[in-house]
Amino acid sequence: MTSSTQPEAPAFAAATAMFIEVLVVGIGALAATTLLLIALIGPATTAKLAPVASSSAATGVGLATAYALGILIDRLADAMLTPHRRRLRTRFFPSNTAYAQARLRLAEFPVLTARADYARSRMRICRGWTLNTLALTLTANLAMLRYSFEHRTLILCATTAFGIATALGFYQAWRALTVTGYRKLAEQTTIPAASQPVPVQPQPEPRPT
Template identity: 55%
Template sequence: MTAAQPEPPSLVAATSMFIEVLVVGIGFLSGIAVLAAAAAGPHNTAKVVPVASNSLAAGAALAAAYALGIVVDRAADSALAPVRRRLRVVSFTTDRAYAQARLMLAKEPALAARADYARSRMRICRGWVVNSILLTLATDAALLRYRLESRPLLVILATVTGALATTGFYFTWRAITKTAYRKLAEQSVRPAPLPAQALQGNQISHTTATP
């Protein structure tokens, strides 16, 4: 019986990226769906729900979520780029130093895998910063559109929860990014060579100790 062959690293990375984009896209698509329900109102939404529940609509929604995930990821990356650059300057003073560190890290598979995992979490968190904002606004709009008891309390609760989620995702992304840069800088530092006199002294000691 032959053992199962491990998946190639490129396949693992592609699968991980697909899942990340999908997770972000599903959140954004959910926000759009809530906004659409708020705009359509209770009566029209009740008519659309049976149509949106079939398998064809589910497949289309999955494809739309993936496409939206790519857009949201790029938008979140652009929005947070100034913060990311400030965090990177703490560990790398130039873009060249950062690029060289990335090249050195790529030569160590174990360290590269950990860095990929950290980047995966960063992408999900930054995407959900955008998603949390959209979902908060969409939920507030839906609560104001539908007739509900204790509406003001529900709106306040939804707004506070959304603000906490947005803040949490942002600071989590920031902490992971800062730690990733710091670890990359530490791992890319090569041991300094010993002074020439120390090397000569070690050679003399070794020669003397040899019988």
């Protein structure tokens, strides 16, 4: 009984981590969507809808929407950064075949595979939040333009500067994690020359005495 349940644990943990990862990205996308809605409907309608947004039903719908948006943003961010990611990969792997073979060799070591999966999870979160931060900056500015308050121009400029700086920070983190992941994969799956079998050299026949 125990042996039949052991293989399911890593798969369950991986599925849970992926769900959380997508949800983390989706919450940012949902916040940006909410700010865009506020900018479209204006302050008066927003105040009327505020009690509805705090209900249990709205919370459930919000979580489901965040998960769906997380999938969408993850795919969109991946499509945008794929050309750059492939250029980074060519530093360590000359072809797709070499990269695929390295991934197969890494799968033989569960501890290293778990570490690589964790690093890729952080990379995907940074990738998604690079796009999320830009969307949040834009929609926050649009929402603030619908309200009148003191120092609005200053706050708009500060929000824009902070948003751009944060987006660049997430991008740099994604790039660093991507490069580190490829470098470690190359190092961990490269067979050292000393461990390769040395061909047997033919020995000269002894001369007759």
